[in-house]
Each structure stands twice: as structure tokens, then as C-alpha cells.
Amino acid sequence: MMKPEEVAQFLQEHPQFFNEYADLLADIQISHPQDDKVISLNERQVISLRERNRVLQDKLLELISFGEENDAIGEKMHRLAIALLAVSSLDELFNVLYFSLKEDFAVPLVALRLWNISSSAGSHAEFTLVSDDVRTIAESLPQPYCGNHVADEIKQWFGEGAEHLHSFAMIPLNAAQTIGLLVLGSPDAERFYPEMGTLHLKRLGELVCTTITRYDHAETASDAAQEDQATHEQQT
Numbered sequence: 017m018m019k020p021e022e023v024a025q026f027l028q029e030h031p032q033f034f035n036e037y038a039d040l041l042a043d044i045q046i047s048h049p050q051d052d053k054v055i056s057l058n059e060r061q062v063i064s065l066r067e068r069n070r071v072l073q074d075k076l077l078e079l080i081s082f083g084e085e086n087d088a089i090g091e092k093m094h095r096l097a098i099a100l101l102a103v104s105s106l107d108e109l110f111n112v113l114y115f116s117l118k119e120d121f122a123v124p125l126v127a128l129r130l131w132n133i134s135s136s137a138g139s140h141a142e143f144t145l146v147s148d149d150v151r152t153i154a155e156s157l158p159q160p161y162c163g164n165h166v167a168d169e170i171k172q173w174f175g176e177g178a179e180h181l182h183s184f185a186m187i188p189l190n191a192a193q194t195i196g197l198l199v200l201g202s203p204d205a206e207r208f209y210p211e212m213g214t215l216h217l218k219r220l221g222e223l224v225c226t227t228i229t230r231y232d233h234a235e236t237a238s239d240a241a242q243e244d245q246a247t248h249e250q251q252t
Contacts, residue, residue, distance in 0.1 A: 089216050092120045093223070100227040106140060109231060113224060123200045125181060127173035130189070130196035130228065142196075154188045154197040160217035161186040162208040166199065174201055183208040187221040191229045198224055 018026070027033060047053075096116045103109045110128070117123040128142045131151065150169055166184045174181060181201040185208040189196040198221060202208060 092116070093216065093219060095120065096220075097223055100223065103227070103231065106231065109227060110140065110142060117200065124203060125174050125177050125201040127170070127199045127201070128196065129173065132193055132195045133229065146197075150197065151194070153186070155194045157186065157188040160188070160214040160221065162212050162214060162217070163210045164205060170197070170199055173199065177201070185214075185217055187217050187224075189221055189225040189228070191225055195225060195229065 096112070099112045099116065100109065103112055113128075114126055117126045129144060129146050129150070130142050131146065147169055150167065153167060153170075162183070162185050164183050166186060170184075170186070171178045171181070178201075180203045182205040183202050185200040187198040187200070188194055189198060200208065
């Protein structure tokens with residue numbers, strides 16, 4: 017007696033079989049895949065085609081959903097970029113960034129620490145000194161990190177809200193050198209998960225980093241011009 021796999025192999029190797037026994041196509045009865053009915057081979061083929069069509073439709077709807085989501089994120093990134101181009105002070109820069117992340121991107125809590133830039137002499141909380149360990153973490157990230165754990169020091173940046181956070185995104189700010197770390201926190205453990213794509217997070221980091229360094233350079237140039245002016249006035 018032939019085994020089922022032998023029958024399958026025979027039919028694959030002899031595609032002309034049903035040409036020679038065409039009546040079998042109409043006479044063969046097989047079980048319905050979803051109940052106890054017996055159906056013809058042709059009916060079973062129709063059911064298989066419908067199942068394949070449903071799978072393809074589901075994949076298409078999923079792709080459309082991803083496309084719409086990416087378009088929405090792209091529009092939000094565009095609005096943030098336009099807003100950051102218009103800032104004229106660090107206070108404005110931070111306010112625009114935090115407002116956009118909270119209101120447009122629905123990120124509950126955001127923390128930012130900066131170093132290696134001249135504006136660090138300011139009184140902003142963003143320039144609070146961080147440990148060498150945190151700097152090492154930021155410098156070692158080849159791309160944004162998403163997951164449920166961050167160093168205790170970083171978690172403390174969120175203050176009282178830290179105990180309610182269960183997922184994080186750490187975004188290194190890399191210019192000629194690493195100048196800081198942007199951290200997003202959420203109470204939803206699945207908001208920032210290890211397998212999620214990080215392309216938009218990386219672009220967010222590049223946008224924030226470029227804006228900060230651009231403003232920092234402009235501020236440095238302005239301070240230098242003021243010093244030159246003061247020196248000139250003293251000499252005259």
C-alpha cells in the first residue's frame with residue numbers, strides 16, 4: 017500500500033495522470049476543511065483560492081496601514097522640523113521639542129541631557145552633569161535603543177513619573193561627537209519594544225542634534241561678535 021507522501025510525489029511527477037483519468041476530477045470526494053461535509057475536488061480548489069485571496073487581502077491591508085502610519089509620522093516630523101527652524105533661543109527649542117513629542121507624537125514623558133557643546137554653561141536642566149557611564153551608553157549606541165530597561169541614573173531624569181514607565185527609547189545625539197541623549201518614556205510596556213523599527217527615531221535624533229548644534233554655533237558666533245565689539249570699544 018502506497019503512503020500518502022508517495023501518492024503526492026507520484027502525482028507531482030506525473031502531471032498527465034488527470035489528463036488520462038479526467039473523470040476522477042469530478043468523482044473524487046474529499047473532506048471540507050472547516051466541517052464534516054464531503055465536497056468535490058473542484059470545490060476544494062475554490063475554497064483554497066478563496067483562502068489565499070483572503071491572506072493576500074490581509075497582507076495588502078497591513079501594507080496600506082503601515083503606509084498610512086508612515087505618512088502620518090512623516091507629516092509630524094515635517095511639522096517639528098518647521099517649528100525647530102523658527103526657534104531663536106534654547107528655551108524655545110526645548111519647548112517646541114517637548115510640546116511636539118507630547119502633543120503630536122503622544123509620548124508621555126521626555127528627558128534630554130546635553131554635553132560637549134558650548135551652551136552647557138547655561139542654567140537649563142538639560143545641561144545637568146551626567147556620569148561617564150551615561151556618556152559611554154550614548155556613545156555606544158549605533159542606533160536608537162528600544163526596550164523595557166534603562167540605567168537607574170537615566171530613569172531618574174523623569175522624576176516622580178519614573179516609577180510608572182515601563183518602556184523606553186534612547187536616542188543618541190551624534191554630531192562630530194556625541195552631544196547628548198534624548199530619552200522617551202511610556203507606561204505602556206509595548207510602546208517601545210526591542211523589535212520595533214527605529215528609522216523615525218533615528219531621524220528624530222538627527223533633527224534634534226542638527227538644530228541644537230546649529231543654534232549652539234549661532235550663539236557662539238554671536239558671543240564672539242559681542243566680545244570683539246566690546247574689545248574694539250575699549251581700544252577706541
